Amino acid sequence: MRKPIIHEEDPNLEYNLWGSNYLKYKGELFTGTLIFDDTNPISYAEYKNGDYDGENVSYHKNGKLAEKAIYKDGDYIEGQEWHPNGQIKFDSTEGKQWDLNGKLIQVNGIWLYNNGNPKQRRIENGCLYLSPNGDTLFKVLYNNSGDFKNSVEYYDENLHNSYNQLLLNEYGDLDSLFYNTEWYFWGWIWKLYSEDENKTFIILTDLKKHINNSVSQKASELIIKMRENAQKNTWKEYGGYHIKNNS
Numbered sequence: 001m002r003k004p005i006i007h008e009e010d011p012n013l014e015y016n017l018w019g020s021n022y023l024k025y026k027g028e029l030f031t032g033t034l035i036f037d038d039t040n041p042i043s044y045a046e047y048k049n050g051d052y053d054g055e056n057v058s059y060h061k062n063g064k065l066a067e068k069a070i071y072k073d074g075d076y077i078e079g080q081e082w083h084p085n086g087q088i089k090f091d092s093t094e095g096k097q098w099d100l101n102g103k104l105i106q107v108n109g110i111w112l113y114n115n116g117n118p119k120q121r122r123i124e125n126g127c128l129y130l131s132p133n134g135d136t137l138f139k140v141l142y143n144n145s146g147d148f149k150n151s152v153e154y155y156d157e158n159l160h161n162s163y164n165q166l167l168l169n170e171y172g173d174l175d176s177l178f179y180n181t182e183w184y185f186w187g188w189i190w191k192l193y194s195e196d197e198n199k200t201f202i203i204l205t206d207l208k209k210h211i212n213n214s215v216s217q218k219a220s221e222l223i224i225k226m227r228e229n230a231q232k233n234t235w236k237e238y239g240g241y242h243i244k245n246n247s
Contacts, residue, residue, distance in 0.1 A: 001033040002046045002054055008036050022050045039063070048073070060084045097174070105171050111178075114170055119181075126150075129181065131162035138184055154188050163203065167215045186218065193226060200226070 006013065006025060013030070016022035023030045029050035036043040039059040043066075046054030051074030058066045064086050069079030081090040083100050090097045097106035105112055111119045113132040121128045126141040139153040159166075167185065169178045193200040204226075207219035 001035075001044060002031070002048075004032040005044075006030070006032055006034055008034055023047055024050060046071075052076075099171065099174070105174065111171065111175050113165070129166070129184065131158060132165050133162075135162065137162060137166060138188065140184065152184060152187060154191065156192070159185075159188060160203075164206070164210065167207070167210060167212055169212050182215070182218075186222075189222065197226075 010025070012026045013034075014024035014027070016024075023034070025032070031048045032046075034045050034047060036058075039061060040063055041059055043058040045052060045056040048054070052071035053073055054071065056067070056069045056071060056079075060066045060082075062084055064084060065082050066084075067079060067081045070077040076092075078092045079090075080088065080092070083089045085100060087100055087102050088098055095108040096104060099105050104116070107118075110121070113119060115132055117130070117132055117134060119130060121130060123139070126139060128139050129137045131137055135158040136155050137159050138155060141151040141153075143150055163185065166181060169175060169181075171178075189200060189203070192203070201223065204219045204223050208216050208223070210216045210219065
């Protein structure tokens with residue numbers, strides 16, 4: 001550990017609430033090691049001139065290694081994370097993430113279906129959302145200027161065949177990007193409603209039984225809303241996307 005070694009509750013430490021790494025000790029940018037004794041072994045982070053620099057090591061409450069990362073002048077270089085049971089969770093050098101049971105679930109930021117196929121594929125200025133068998137469900141083109149409203153191209157037939165699997169969210173909170181999938185999917189539902197009410201209600205009725213509770217709840221809410229007083233173009237509320245059909 002880089003010296004001096006200071007406890008996180010030392011009254012001479014000064015944290016910058018607006019930045020993650022900036023740290024002062026007795027009025028000077030801190031160089032040394034900050035330790036946290038709420039775990040055994042002790043977790044710690046090395047600093048240089050107020051920024052992370054060197055090792056940043058933390059442990060789970062059960063004493064197993066949780067994370068080990070390397071920083072240089074405040075920049076993240078590489079690292080690994082582990083689940084509380086000791087199973088590797090993430091390795092930045094491989095760009096991979098695993099679940100508690102050692103199943104590979106993400107590669108280079110792309111989440112995988114249970115069959116190992118990718119849920120997305122990056123394209124120039126956008127992304128394709130895919131079904132478990134690789135069919136394109138919708139294409140999102142990013143608009144990084146003006147109103148920042150993305151263009152979305154829906155592949156209706158493929159969505160009809162795969163929407164249940166698309167909305168499974170097998171990895172729960174681990175998949176922090178799943179809300180994007182739901183966001184675009186509900187945009188498709190409102191678009192479909194403007195074209196074919198009966199087909200929309202058939203899908204929503206099916207989704208009321210979905211294993212994903214957030215999906216089943218949303219489907220129930222939309223059935224009520226649509227039957228009461230929804231407008232044909234209400235789907236525009238969902239981001240104001242520029243929609244293009246592709247059946």
